[in-house]
Amino acid sequence: MSQALITAAQTARQHAYAPYSHFAVGAAVLSADGRIFTGCNIENASYGLSMCAERNAVFAAVAAGVTSLAAVAVIGDTAKAISPCGACRQVLSEFCAADTPVYLTNLHGDTVQTTVGALLPGAFLKGDLS
Numbered sequence: 311m312s313q314a315l316i317t318a319a320q321t322a323r324q325h326a327y328a329p330y331s332h333f334a335v336g337a338a339v340l341s342a343d344g345r346i347f348t349g350c351n352i353e354n355a356s357y358g359l360s361m362c363a364e365r366n367a368v369f370a371a372v373a374a375g376v377t378s379l380a381a382v383a384v385i386g387d388t389a390k391a392i393s394p395c396g397a398c399r400q401v402l403s404e405f406c407a408a409d410t411p412v413y414l415t416n417l418h419g420d421t422v423q424t425t426v427g428a429l430l431p432g433a434f435l436k437g438d439l440s
């Protein structure tokens with residue numbers, strides 16, 4: 311399943327809209343019942359409005375009613391496996407368990423398997439609200 315998820319991320323990457331950074335990213339997330347949702351980064355002339363691939367994939371899942379994710383894959387044209395930004399780590403923490411596997415990859419086939427909890431130890435979570 312990790313290979314299918316990585317392939318889905320790779321396909322989504324082809325739709326990246328990144329005319330400013332020229333850095334295309336794709337992401338895919340897996341639901342508990344085996345569905346895959348994908349996202350690519352989408353930039354804007356107002357740079358700060360740009361959105362990462364990871365968050366677009368998570369938001370696509372949530373918009374389909376899936377709020378619990380079983381696995382995540384991300385791909386970009388990096389020298390080493392891609393490293394998600396802090397904002398995406400926080401958003402992943404909202405919808406994934408700490409032990410949810412994350413496959414970080416690049417176009418050379420380097421793959422690092424980590425977890426959402428390892429990517430953002432001490433994430434601010436629902437339970438922290440009083």
Ligand SMILES: O=c1ccn([C@H]2C[C@H](O)[C@@H](CO)O2)c(=O)[nH]1
Binds near residue numbers: 328392
């Ligand atoms: O993990 C990452 C890292 C970067 N980007 C996007 C944001 C921006 O559009 C471009 C350059 O940072 O890549 C992602 O989508 N995911």
Ligand SMILES: [Zn+2]
Binds near residue numbers: 365395
């Ligand atoms: Zn991000």
